[in-house]
Amino acid sequence: MFKKEYLVGLQTITYKEIRRFLRIWVQTLLPSVITTTLYFLIFGTLIGSRIGQMKGYDYMDFIVPGLILMAVISNAYSNVVSSFYSAKFQHNIEEMLVAPMPGWIILMGYISGGVLRGLIVGVLVTIVSLFFTDLQVAHPIMMVIVFLLTGVLFSAAGFINAAYARSFDDISIVPTFVLTPLIYLGGVFYSIDLLPAFWQNVSLLNPVLYMIDVFRFSVLGASDIPLLYGFSVIVTFIVFLLGISLRLLSKGIGIRN
Amino acid sequence: MNALEINQLCKRYDNGFLAVKGIDLVVKQGDFFALLGANGAGKSTTIGIVASLVNKTSGSVKVYGHDLDADPEGVKRCIGLVPQEFNFNQFENVFDIVVSQAGYYGIPRKKALARAEICLKQLELWDKRNEASRELSGGMKRRLMIARALVHEPKLLILDEPTAGVDIEIRRSMWRFFKKINAAGTTIILTTHYLEEAESLCKHIAIINKGNVIENMDMKGLLEKSDEEVFVLSLDRPVEQLPSIAGSRIESVDETTWQVSVRKESGIHALFDELSRLGIRVTGIRNESNRLEQLFLKLLAKKEVEDV
Numbered sequence: 311m312f313k314k315e316y317l318v319g320l321q322t323i324t325y326k327e328i329r330r331f332l333r334i335w336v337q338t339l340l341p342s343v344i345t346t347t348l349y350f351l352i353f354g355t356l357i358g359s360r361i362g363q364m365k366g367y368d369y370m371d372f373i374v375p376g377l378i379l380m381a382v383i384s385n386a387y388s389n390v391v392s393s394f395y396s397a398k399f400q401h402n403i404e405e406m407l408v409a410p411m412p413g414w415i416i417l418m419g420y421i422s423g424g425v426l427r428g429l430i431v432g433v434l435v436t437i438v439s440l441f442f443t444d445l446q447v448a449h450p451i452m453m454v455i456v457f458l459l460t461g462v463l464f465s466a467a468g469f470i471n472a473a474y475a476r477s478f479d480d481i482s483i484v485p486t487f488v489l490t491p492l493i494y495l496g497g498v499f500y501s502i503d504l505l506p507a508f509w510q511n512v513s514l515l516n517p518v519l520y521m522i523d524v525f526r527f528s529v530l531g532a533s534d535i536p537l538l539y540g541f542s543v544i545v546t547f548i549v550f551l552l553g554i555s556l557r558l559l560s561k562g563i564g565i566r567n
Numbered sequence: 568m569n570a571l572e573i574n575q576l577c578k579r580y581d582n583g584f585l586a587v588k589g590i591d592l593v594v595k596q597g598d599f600f601a602l603l604g605a606n607g608a609g610k611s612t613t614i615g616i617v618a619s620l621v622n623k624t625s626g627s628v629k630v631y632g633h634d635l636d637a638d639p640e641g642v643k644r645c646i647g648l649v650p651q652e653f654n655f656n657q658f659e660n661v662f663d664i665v666v667s668q669a670g671y672y673g674i675p676r677k678k679a680l681a682r683a684e685i686c687l688k689q690l691e692l693w694d695k696r697n698e699a700s701r702e703l704s705g706g707m708k709r710r711l712m713i714a715r716a717l718v719h720e721p722k723l724l725i726l727d728e729p730t731a732g733v734d735i736e737i738r739r740s741m742w743r744f745f746k747k748i749n750a751a752g753t754t755i756i757l758t759t760h761y762l763e764e765a766e767s768l769c770k771h772i773a774i775i776n777k778g779n780v781i782e783n784m785d786m787k788g789l790l791e792k793s794d795e796e797v798f799v800l801s802l803d804r805p806v807e808q809l810p811s812i813a814g815s816r817i818e819s820v821d822e823t824t825w826q827v828s829v830r831k832e833s834g835i836h837a838l839f840d841e842l843s844r845l846g847i848r849v850t851g852i853r854n855e856s857n858r859l860e861q862l863f864l865k866l867l868a869k870k871e872v873e874d875v
Contacts, residue, residue: 321676409643410641
């Protein structure tokens with residue numbers, strides 16, 4: 311049953327998360343804007359003009375959706391993993407555990423924080439992209455939906471990483487050795503049509519591919535994978551990761567003694 | 568109604584260590600209850616279970632009639648916890664920490680702001696409200712945790728070594744504050760290493776040793792169990808040889824100071840009569856206020872012998 315008190319608790323965690331990433335905006339909001347600007351400059355303007363077209367689009371136009379979504383993915387993930395692990399490390403997670411809030415409210419609060427940071431950075435990167443290309447969004451509502459779904463998915467993934475983490479090393483291992491390769495091999499810079507058949511099939515195991523592909527469809531109106539298939543994969547992953555997160559919270563795994 | 572009822576509570580950690588071994592405990596509404604024990608005795612684990620920070624292995628916990636298994640939110644709503652370690656976000660400011668805690672308890676923001684102001688003023692932290700919590704002194708950090716624990720007006724306040732590392736002046740002012748809120752109706756459970764603190768504040772006491780409750784009674788009754796009192800005597804001149812006096816045990820602190828343990832049945836008069844007969848003149852006397860400490864150590868030693 312959803313009580314009014316739960317809503318207050320959810321708002322409190324969300325405000326706290328927003329305060330946190332705005333307080334340290336130089337560390338949280340700015341880096342993605344700078345690195346994406348560099349990608350636009352180097353891969354888009356300098357190298358892109360020599361590459362020519364990709365799936366019938368200028369190379370710069372082709373990579374813009376992937377770069378925007380890459381910023382959303384990494385920010386949603388890192389916001390939750392660093393904030394929740396830091397709450398565990400400083401033990402201020404106990405402030406929430408002693409309060410009459412169910413675990414799913416705590417999870418929703420952290421996910422809201424991750425999604426909002428991803429959304430803000432996504433919007434900033436989109437604004438930057440307008441300096442490099444004449445961005446025309448084919449399906450704006452779908453673009454927002456993919457923004458949100460991707461934010462939720464990677465916030466939940468960040469939460470699971472933080473729950474299992476026992477040191478600060480543990481929260482950097484997954485982003486470095488798992489998340490970054492998945493993003494780079496998820497079709498940000500190329501269409502999987504360019505790959506040999508075997509590697510195309512291997513790429514289909516990468517969930518990030520579907521998100522980037524669906525997002526590219528929302529912006530450019532073209533994709534490698536059927537839309538329904540792409541959304542199904544995203545929703546399945548969200549349900550799976552939320553299920554694990556809720557189980558960790560209810561059992562207190564990595565959270566309570 | 569009892570504020571807290573614990574029945575056959577057990578906790579075994581993942582490494583196999585049995586920290587709590589079937590504890591039974593009742594704390595009455597309005598009580599000021601001391602939970603004493605050496606480090607690792609199981610006090611903090613017991614408190615952690617009651618406050619939902621530690622999962623119990625078996626047994627039951629009821630707080631103001633709410634069962635921890637059936638109605639955990641009801642239990643949580645009744646409890647305010649001041650933990651042993653500082654557990655607030657070091658980067659947040661004092662006011663935000665207290666207001667957020669109210670929010671976690673579902674208190675709407677307008678009311679939360681007002682409650683936070685009251686609590687911070689009560690704990691003399693209002694002037695520090697905009698400072699980052701890491702900038703506070705040790706005593707202020709302790710008071711911040713107390714303000715945070717009180718913001719939702721709990722019926723049961725659990726203080727896990729609330730005055731650790733606090734200077735004597737602030738400690739005394741905290742004692743006065745605890746007495747005041749207890750008198751106003753808040754039930755308090757206190758764990759402390761300062762036995763003088765427990766003796767001065769608490770009405771009832773339980774002693775935990777190696778996960779078991781080895782003593783549980785009212786403070787007065789427990790202190791009456793002590794069969795001797797300790798006095799510190801100042802002498803007018805050095806006395807070379809310590810006299811042997813029946814019913815008393817004399818130890819030299821320095822040339823002109825003795826610590827004398829007097830058995831209750833012998834009485835202090837017999838001691839002074841004998842000293843007077845020996846021509847030893849006492850210029851000052853004070854009672855060593857460590858009765859509980861002595862009793863505590865005796866009980867633990869007795870338990871050790873029984874275990875052997």
